[in-house]
Amino acid sequence: MIIKKLFIFFSFIVLSTSAFNQLVYEFEDSLQEKRFYSLISEIRCPKCTSGSIASSDAPVSRDLKNKVYELVLDGSTDQEIKTYVSERFGDFSDYRPSLEGSNYLLWFGPFIFLALMLAIFFIKRRV
């Protein structure tokens, strides 16, 4: 009796819709797979406050992941894919801001601040 109940219980788990929910991406080689997963972790989910499309299940993130998958299989380079996304969703979509314009402050600001703090620290110690 208990075996029968357990069988029914586990059948429900195994056959539940969540088991089929996850899209499975299939790749021609492991390099494509690596590139895909690294790209989706570097593209920001446009619907979320903060988070990559890899971590988001918002409909627009799902569309983006499918598009990135399609482009990776088509042989587009990482830069081409990022440009494709930013043309549609803005520079905001790239988690790795490019080295240009006001982004210099973003990249080097913390180091300038650190240098300034260290300078103050050493000057003060000497005084």
Add this chain to the structure above:
Amino acid sequence: MNQLLRFLIVILPVVVLIFFAKILLIDEDIKFSNFDSKNFPEFQLNDLNGDPVQSESLNGIKILNVWASWCITCLVEHPFLTRLSEQNIQIIGLNYKDSDSKANAWLEKHGNPYLFSIYDPRGDLAFDLGVTGAPESYLIINNQVVSHIQGEMNQRKWQSIFLPLIQQAKQGS
């Protein structure tokens, strides 16, 4: 030297404070509405009546409103869009990831402020436009995407984001 240090100790926290205050106080609506204008993406879609949409229909000054029958906020902004259409503002709908029967029933029930609605069941055109969800609105001037409002359209966003650009375009032409 001591004076310089004292000066820095006071000025540095002030600079940091101003920096973060500025980030916090940026109006999010305006932040996402400003971008370099771009050509309206090419598309081949029908309207909700099944007739093909011509790209010439995007000439002149048009508002493109992304909506769906499943979208609750679209219902919230609907009275405002209706008022705009009564003031002869030309609004085109982009029916997003919906079914045409549900969309047509929705328009029949709540009223239709749109000149016509482009039927985009898979969200292809919406993706090329950079739509993140419904509702969103775009200001299109002569086939150029000029500005963008995410979320509900209301009097405040209309007046601060779209209206100045429309007036500017009217003066220019």
